[in-house]
Amino acid sequence: MKINKAAIIGFGAIGCVYGKKLYKLMGNNFAVVAGGKRAERLRQNGETINGEKIMPFVVEPDNKGWKADLIIFSVKNYQLDSAINDVKNLVAPSTVILTIMNGVSAREKISVAYPNNTVLYGLSKADSERTEDGINCTWEGVIQFGEADNTVMSDEVNAVKELFDTATIPNEVCVDMLRAIWIKFMRNVSMNQLSAITGATYGGFINIPELKKALREVMEEVMSVAQRKGINITKDDIDESVKAISGSDPLGKTSMLQDIEAKRKSEVDSFSGVIIEEGKKLGVPTPWNDRIYLLIKIKEKLY
Incomplete structure (x- = not known):
């Protein structure tokens, strides 16, 4: 398996840190999922991370012509229900889904919504905050991810790791996620x-x-x-x-x-x-x- 197209939903203080690197690697094969005024603002103004502006490709929830090999959830927990619905048109049978959200319940909720897809556990460690000038990241941290047990890494985990390594996103597959x-x-x-x-x-x-x-x-x-x-x-x-x-x-x-x-x-x-x-x-x-x-x-x- 190889990931050629990736998307992220939740382009905030954490999502931007890793999304910037995917954008630089993949160009318009990387998309930010956003709708309404949020989509309009991103298309007009982009996002600024550590003083560097990027203009990512934006896919709205009603777009039915763009499918992702990987979708990353980086929203707040109280936004999860709407985010699950917003990505439904991007999900193909082979789409891998990864959550780097806080807490311990997001992966289960996503799995219920998309029972036929591989949904990986994940978390992010980074120091980043939104300021008047955009996103200020003082430490990229690391994304830890995988299946519950990664004693033997699955094809999906290997594919995500290959993408992160190529994008120079610090990452670690933990044996016990x-x-x-x-x-x-x-x-x-x-x-x-x-x-x-x-x-x-x-x-x-x-x-x-x-x-x-x-x-x-x-x-x-x-x-x-x-x-x-x-x-x-x-x-x-x-x-x-x-x-x-x-x-x-x-x-x-x-x-x-x-x-x-x-x-x-x-x-x-x-x-x-x-x-x-x-x-x-x-x-x-x-x-x-x-x-x-x-x-x-x-x-x-x-x-």
């Missing part, structure tokens, strides 16, 4: 949400002992849920997650803090909301997430 996704989820549930409540940048998690303590306790709560689900996450993973923050830009902001500051809807339902629901099903107490959920919901209602 469920573990990788839950480690990233643990970081999102803790750091993203605590930053949204406190306003702390990455530097706050490095320099404020009380915030670092709260960070660890929220991670431990997520770890307890994951372990009850049979996912191998330990306190060593928490230690490594806390240690990794020291390599971040101290003034950098999590995506959820950016959303709260811009008075946008947050992904709290896909973070604390999921942990609370899983905790109830599995008999795991989630007091930190119970309170975090309420506080972020209050913040949103105060916009």
Whole structure:
């Protein structure tokens, strides 16, 4: 299998980072899926990433003449239902779908919508934010992706890896993708949400002992849920997650803090909301997430 045409839905702070590289490699064989005013703005103004403007090919949802070999989902979780519908005309029987969205539930929802297609697990790690001048990316990070178990890599995984390698997109196929996704989820549930409540940048998690303590306790709560689900996450993973923050830009902001500051809807339902629901099903107490959920919901209602 070879990927000749690729599309991305969700051309925001993260999607742009990787979409730019696919655009440079593939030209008009790479498309951004967008409709309405968003499509019009992209066609007229393009997008600027680290001072460089690109003008990607835009495919609207009602376009029935353009099929993709690969579709990447990079939307917010609350946009997923509409995104699933928006790409339906791009999906062929052999189309591979990859989600690099936050959380742990997107891949399952996409699989239900497209049961006959290969839907890969995935996540992205990058430091990027939208500013008045466009997208500012300080770290490209890496896309980790694959099937649930990649002891033997499938043709679809190999094809996506070949594309990413050629486009110089940093990537890694993890043997155990469920573990990788839950480690990233643990970081999102803790750091993203605590930053949204406190306003702390990455530097706050490095320099404020009380915030670092709260960070660890929220991670431990997520770890307890994951372990009850049979996912191998330990306190060593928490230690490594806390240690990794020291390599971040101290003034950098999590995506959820950016959303709260811009008075946008947050992904709290896909973070604390999921942990609370899983905790109830599995008999795991989630007091930190119970309170975090309420506080972020209050913040949103105060916009």
